[in-house]
Amino acid sequence: MITFEKIRWKNFLSTGNSFTEIEFNRSPSTLVVGENGSGKSTMLDAVCFALFNKPFRKISKTQLINSINNKKLVVEIEFRVGLKEFKVVRGVKPNIFEVYCDGQMLDQDAAVRDTQKYLEESILKMNFKSFTQIVILGSASFTPFMQLPTASRREIIEDILDIEIFTTMNQVLRDKIAVLRDEIRDVETEVEVAKSKATVQRKYIEQLEKDKKIKVDKIKEKINELIEATTELETKLAETTSEKESHDDPKERKRKLDGLKDKLDSNLRKARKELDFYHNTEECPTCKQGLTHDFKEEKQKEKTTRIEELESGLSDMDSEYELVQKSIEVYDKIVTDIQDIQSDIISQERYKNRLTLELNEAETNVADIDEEKTKLKELAIELTETNKKKTEKGEEQHYNTAAGSLLKDTGIKTRVIRQYLPVINQLVNKYLAAMDFFVHFDLDEKFNETIKSRHRDKFSYSSFSEGEKQRIDLALLFTWRTIAKMKNSASTNLLLLDEVFDSSLDNNGVDYVMNLLHTIGEETNVFVISHKGDQLFDKFRNQIKFEKIRNYSVMS
Ligand SMILES: Nc1ncnc2c1ncn2[C@@H]1O[C@H](COP(=O)(O)OP(=O)(O)O)[C@@H](O)[C@H]1O
Ligand SMILES: [Mg+2]
Numbered sequence: 001m002i003t004f005e006k007i008r009w010k011n012f013l014s015t016g017n018s019f020t021e022i023e024f025n026r027s028p029s030t031l032v033v034g035e036n037g038s039g040k041s042t043m044l045d046a047v048c049f050a051l052f053n054k055p056f057r058k059i060s061k062t063q064l065i066n067s068i069n070n071k072k073l074v075v076e077i078e079f080r081v082g083l084k085e086f087k088v089v090r091g092v093k094p095n096i097f098e099v100y101c102d103g104q105m106l107d108q109d110a111a112v113r114d115t116q117k118y119l120e121e122s123i124l125k126m127n128f129k130s131f132t133q134i135v136i137l138g139s140a141s142f143t144p145f146m147q148l149p150t151a152s153r154r155e156i157i158e159d160i161l162d163i164e165i166f167t168t169m170n171q172v173l174r175d176k177i178a179v180l181r182d183e184i185r186d187v188e189t190e191v192e193v194a195k196s197k198a199t200v201q202r203k204y205i206e207q208l209e210k211d212k213k214i215k216v217d218k219i220k221e222k223i224n225e226l227i228e229a230t231t232e233l234e235t236k237l238a239e240t241t242s243e244k245e246s247h248d249d250p251k252e253r254k255r256k257l258d259g260l261k262d263k264l265d266s267n268l269r270k271a272r273k274e275l276d277f278y279h280n281t282e283e284c285p286t287c288k289q290g291l292t293h294d295f296k297e298e299k300q301k302e303k304t305t306r307i308e309e310l311e312s313g314l315s316d317m318d319s320e321y322e323l324v325q326k327s328i329e330v331y332d333k334i335v336t337d338i339q340d341i342q343s344d345i346i347s348q349e350r351y352k353n354r355l356t357l358e359l360n361e362a363e364t365n366v367a368d369i370d371e372e373k374t375k376l377k378e379l380a381i382e383l384t385e386t387n388k389k390k391t392e393k394g395e396e397q398h399y400n401t402a403a404g405s406l407l408k409d410t411g412i413k414t415r416v417i418r419q420y421l422p423v424i425n426q427l428v429n430k431y432l433a434a435m436d437f438f439v440h441f442d443l444d445e446k447f448n449e450t451i452k453s454r455h456r457d458k459f460s461y462s463s464f465s466e467g468e469k470q471r472i473d474l475a476l477l478f479t480w481r482t483i484a485k486m487k488n489s490a491s492t493n494l495l496l497l498d499e500v501f502d503s504s505l506d507n508n509g510v511d512y513v514m515n516l517l518h519t520i521g522e523e524t525n526v527f528v529i530s531h532k533g534d535q536l537f538d539k540f541r542n543q544i545k546f547e548k549i550r551n552y553s554v555m556s
Contacts, residue, residue, distance in 0.1 A: 001485075002124060004494040004525070006078040009046040011066040013059075014039045016552035019074075024494055024525050027542035029517065033533035034546030039553025040529045041498055042546075044136055050077035050088050052128040053097070053116060056138060065092055068551055081123060088119065099123075126490040130159040134480045134490050137473060139499040144473040145480075146449065146461040153447040154409075160480050161420055162489035163413050170407035177400050180393060187390045194383040201376045208369050212362065219359040226352045230345055237341045244334045250327035257324055261317055268310040275303035414445060420483065421445065427482055431475035434519075435512040437468060441475070466504035474500065474513060478520065495526040502530050514539050 008021040014037070022043060034040050045055035045064070055064060065073045073092040078085070087100040099106045099119055106115060120127050126134070133145055133156050145153060158164045278299040283290045406412050421443060428441045439459070440452045451459045451472075461472065477495075484491040501510050517526055530536055537543055545556050 001081075001488065002126075002492040002494075003080040003523075004047075004077070004492060005080060007043070007046055007050060007076070009042075009050075009073075009075040011069060011071040011073045012046055012049075012064060012075055013042045013066065014548065014551075014553040015042065016066060016554075017069055017071050020553070020555045022527075022544065022555070024527075026525075027540075028522050028525060029540045030525070030527045030542040030544060031533060031536055031540035032527055032529040032544050032546070033531065033537075035531065035548075038546040038548050039555075040546050041138070042553065043527070043529075044138055044496055044498060046075050047077065047135075047494075047496070048128065048132070050075040050090055051124060051131065052120070053090065054128055056132065056136060056142075061092055066552075086123060125162070127159060130156050130490050133477070134160070134484060135492055135494050136496045137477050137498065137500055138496075139502075142498075144469070145476045146469070146472060150447045156480075157417065157420075157424075157447065158413065160484050160487065160490050161416055162487050163416050166407050166411070166413050170404065173400060173404050173407055177397065177404060180397050180400060184390070184393050184397060187386060187393055190386045191383070191390055194379065194386050198376065198379040198383055201372065201379055205369060205372050205376060208372060212366075212369070216359060216362050219355050219362060223352055223355050223359065226348050226355070230348050230352070233341050233345050233348070237338065237345070240334055240338050240341060244331070244338065247327070247331055247334070250324050250331050254321075254324045254328065257317065257320060261314065264310050264314050264317070268307060268314065271303050271306045271310060275300060275307060278303060418445060423486075424479055424483060427479040428472075428475045431478045431516065432471060434516050435471045435474065436508060437471045437475075441472070467506060467509055470500060470504045471509065474516070478516065481520070481524075493523055493525050495520075495524055496529070497526065498529040499531075501528060501536065502532055510536070 004024040006021065006023050008019040009015055010019045011017055020039075032040050032043070041057070045057055045059065048054055048056040049064065065071075072094070074089070074096070075091075076087060076089045078087045080086070085100075085102050087098075089096055089098040089100075091097075097112055097115065098108075099115060106118070110118070124131070129152065132138075132142070136142070145156065148156070155164075158167060278291075278296050281291065425442050428443070432439060432441060438454055442450045442452075444450070449461065451461065451464075453459060461469065464472065481491070481495070501513070505513065517524075520526075528536070528540070533543070533545075546553055547556065548554075
């Protein structure tokens with residue numbers, strides 16, 4: 001409950017450079033009188049401007065400044081919320097906006113808009129729209145509830161029922177849902193990327209393993225080929241070796257042949273010498289005895305035969321030599337072949353050893369594959385985590401959507417409104433009856449009204465007379481105030497009625513409204529602005545009067 005205590009203003013509209021001050025809670029009922037243009041309605045603008053930075057009437061901020069003196073405009077309002085005393089000071093030229101709580105000014109660093117928001121949402125718990133439906137029933141530029149579009153009707157009722165918070169929550173939630181939707185889309189892309197990364201990696205590892213197998217198989221095949229080739233060589237070696245062993249060494253034969261030839265040669269030389277001797281010699285060189293012709297002839301014959309034998313022996317040896325030479329060539333070739341085979345075996349053995357080492361290394365070296373497998377494991381972890389994130393976000397969105405359906409207009413709010421609509425309708429009808437206006441008023445969930453007369457004819461608001469309309473407006477105003485009190489939301493002591501009694505209401509109407517005002521309790525401070533002062537003054541406990549003195553409005 002807000003208890004308004006005091007308002008002061010100067011250089012505001014027709015008010016001059018000294019403060020006009022009204023104490024709101026001095027009397028439960030105050031009649032505000034004065035001639036046209038004396039400055040009565042100015043108090044509505046002052047109150048609204050002080051609280052909402054916006055006058056009740058549609059007047060621009062610069063037009064609020066007194067046009068005669070053009071001096072500093074100041075409006076100050078004081079009120080209590082619970083045990084806390086508040087004061088709002090607002091000025092134009094220079095612009096002033098100060099909010100005090102228990103004499104302490106609120107944070108000046110906060111942006112002006114933030115402070116205004118804080119004032120409306122956290123201190124007053126009312127916005128301009130609701131305030132002007134609950135506190136003020138004006139004549140000029142006032143739009144009665146019944147002439148507001150349904151969206152504005154909803155806004156006011158939500159404010160009074162204190163369920164606007166669900167609208168704010170829904171807006172916040174909607175933003176959150178949108179952000180989360182984007183995040184989910186991102187995380188889904190992340191999952192896809194992680195999946196394809198893992199697939200590529202898996203294929204890469206398969207390829208590496210395949211390559212390795214091919215390499216190992218190739219080496220093994222080569223080794224097997226070598227083993228086979230070596231076996232073949234060894235067989236050949238054995239064969240060649242046994243072939244070699246089957247031959248006598250022809251060099252030995254040649255040596256023997258050489259010895260024999262030397263012997264034959266020397267025998268031939270000796271035989272030729274002896275033939276020469278027996279041919280040329282007449283006496284024995286040792287005993288000096290003469291040699292006979294026959295003897296010599298016989299000896300010559302003998303030596304010639306001998307020479308012939310030796311020569312034929314030597315010529316026989318030539319073919320023998322040829323054979324030996326051939327054998328030597330064959331034998332040498334076998335030896336060379338054996339050496340070649342042996343060296344081939346050795347080099348094959350070496351090659352095989354090298355390949356074995358290579359095979360061993362190819363089989364045991366799995367470092368690169370292991371490294372890629374580790375990478376794959378990391379990718380799998382990444383995928384699991386991203387999937388987890390996706391699930392979490394999905395769940396969160398699920399809850400958000402569920403919460404969203406509760407926060408929608410058709411959710412919790414409709415339930416609360418549904419609960420209060422019968423109360424609202426009952427109260428409106430009660431107040432209408434109290435003002436001797438017997439119609440059946442019904443506001444539905446969509447905030448459309450039906451008004452039926454006693455004879456059950458349907459009426460629309462606009463088809464009623466001004467006086468009847470005013471009764472409906474008043475009934476709604478009292479209803480909002482009662483509901484606000486029940487909800488302890490937009491409840492206040494202040495009630496300002498501007499010219500309600502003057503034109504449209506008949507005398508009966510005035511009496512009924514006065515009766516109603518008396519029933520709404522002592523904690524309400526009602527101000528009734530009227531220029532019918534003479535007819536009304538005995539019905540009020542207090543009276544203030546505005547008049548214009550030397551072009552300035554003053555209060556007396
Ligand atoms: N900026 C202004 N400077 C001086 N006078 C103004 C200014 N704006 C309006 N007025 C005058 O203030 C008076 C309006 O006072 P108002 O409170 O509406 O009178 P009422 O007593 O009829 O409700 C009018 O006489 C109007 O000409
Ligand atoms: Mg007026």
